[in-house]
Amino acid sequence: MTKWNYKGIKAKDLPKGAVIPEGGTAADYETGGWRTKHPVLDKEKCINCLFCYAFCPDSSVIVENGKVVGFDLKHCKGCGICAFECPKDAINMEDE
């Protein structure tokens, strides 16, 4: 969550010039609802090459200590690039 509290903000309290006082507030916005398919990771097959991380347009591949641990389904739009680019077919796109 962001620190800047814009929920229910009154027009007179808005910053001048439509300035957004904090970076990265879009992370609060859910784009996962656009999806018709979601990625599922097969950890047995995954070699942690991180190509899925590199090619994800929505920064939705969660990497911890150099290993793919899952997907950020709040933001994943289900484009399928990760599954298509995976050299080991460790990612499958499954219906919602």
Added chain:
Amino acid sequence: MVATLKELAAKEDKLSPGHRLCAGCGASVVARMILNASTLPVVVASATGCMEVSTTIFPYTSWRSSFIHNAFENSGATMSGVEAAYRALKRKGKMKDEFNFVAFGGDGGTFDIGLQSLSGAFERGHRMLYVCYDNEAYMNTGIQRSGATPMGAWTTTSEVGKKQAGKIQHRKDLTGIMAAHGGYVAQASPSNWRDLVKKAEKAFAFDGPSFINVLAPCPRGWRFPSEQTIEFARLAVETCYWPLFEVEGGKYKINVKPKTKKPVTEWLKPQGRFKHLFKDVNADKLDELQKFVDDQWDRLLALESACRLD
């Protein structure tokens, strides 16, 4: 030393998710890779375009950095002003922090509308990186032809019919135009991420203006399934339609030379915007496109070997 994916993934992305770019958009892959290559905080400007409208919808912003949008034609001028102001503040001792300055523009905001302000920024020698994410048409307004649209491509303003088979003219060589300005100039593709990250790192380290032209395949405008974005970027490199090269101190260097140069039809055929070119009546168009690609590649090879001589 180029950062590894493991190193890059250990840092928080400088472009947050939650932006409203289409599923499978090539532009956000490009922006993520470029920004994550920066070890310093960044200051970003963007020309009007897909990236600007979908990353900064009030009260949301995807930029985990300072961001400024001014207009369509002047992201080069806006960013040079920001950089000049920063230098003045630093000289007066009012600011100590280090930043990298990055301007993004689509092909509309770079090839056509913003070319003058980019040219000016280069001539004045500001220490900034300008990135063109080239999706080969005005995608934000619904696929209109631009100076970057290849010959033969369908767009809503280069229609396909009895009199015309898509865009009549060839695309312009913007990377060549920028190389003529001096500075550090490169052409890259998200499919070759290591090459792209290396070029971004080089540009950030360069003491002067730099420009990287990056192909950003567009599933909506090019008419292909969203999961194949990176594959189309890769095919563009393998067919030599989109050669990866850099120009440093006026010297050309080709970074990737495909072992076997694939025919350009392999890149064209799966794209819906070139569908009409595969009818018999348009066979000459395919030959012309192949010749365009061959000539461009031969010219690059010649430029590279000419630079080696001295």
